[in-house]
Amino acid sequence: MNAHVLQADLSSALGNGIGVRIDQVLKIFETRDEDEVIALQGTSMTIAPGEFVAVVGPSGCGKSTLLSMVAGIEKPTQGSILIDDKSLDGPNPRTSVVFQSDYLLPWRTVIDNVLLPLAIKRLNVESYRERAESLLAQVGLAGFGQRFPGELSGGMRQRVAICRAIIQEPGLLLMDEPFGALDALTREQMIMDLQSLWLRLKNTVLFITHGIDEAVFLADRVVVMSPRPGRIDLEIKIDLPRPRKWNEIHQDDRFAEAVARVRRRFEERGILSAS
């Protein structure tokens, strides 16, 4: 099996992205001492099929809560979330999630971790084995299929987690600070790899990060959240052509301007100090 077969396979999935509509969502957590935490209030956002949206915001503003609700793991207290025009009542089978921790199963080989979602759904795992190997090769892990997660670096493990998330070509990929725990060089490589994968898959991505540069680099649109209770504070459309190159884009005025706009908003909200 070669990469061409996989590419043909994936390009048949073009336009496969599914839309998301978040409408006036309120999320209140009850805490043990009967206090309430208002995590999100009046949060609305629409993501077009195939769009790559990055959400940035300060720690604790409700980013993970938002993602959990879109994933169908948490329920809004008020308001609604529509995936593919249908209201959400539990995880959608065409949605995958990548978390900051890779959550690989240490007793399964790399390839069996990638194939895990199929095993859980009792699908024919064998028919996906070649695709799993191709995906691993595409993220620089050719030949690592029979290793165990404990033998891999953090960056390699996170790549395995991404392969596991896209093995079934999800229409919606949710990523919660997936590169937050990686060193700078590995992060840069992963950002480039994610761009290539997305350019091929063209699925819908909701990417949560506190890295302003990676948000602007990857996204069609950057959504900036206010401090808790999180609301959408600012949206910036990123019209830079793709494929984008990490070192070249830092010389691009449009990139610098978008990054500066997010930083200014954080300064205005007292999240970053201007000095």
Ligand SMILES: Nc1ncnc2c1ncn2[C@@H]1O[C@H](COP(=O)(O)OP(=O)(O)O)[C@@H](O)[C@H]1O
């Ligand atoms: N299960 C929970 N129970 C109580 N409070 C929670 C729970 N999950 C999140 N919170 C609170 O909601 C707020 C938003 O959290 P979170 O969505 O994790 O923020 P972020 O991902 O932006 O850092 C925080 O104040 C957090 O403590």
Ligand SMILES: [Mg+2]
């Ligand atoms: Mg979080």
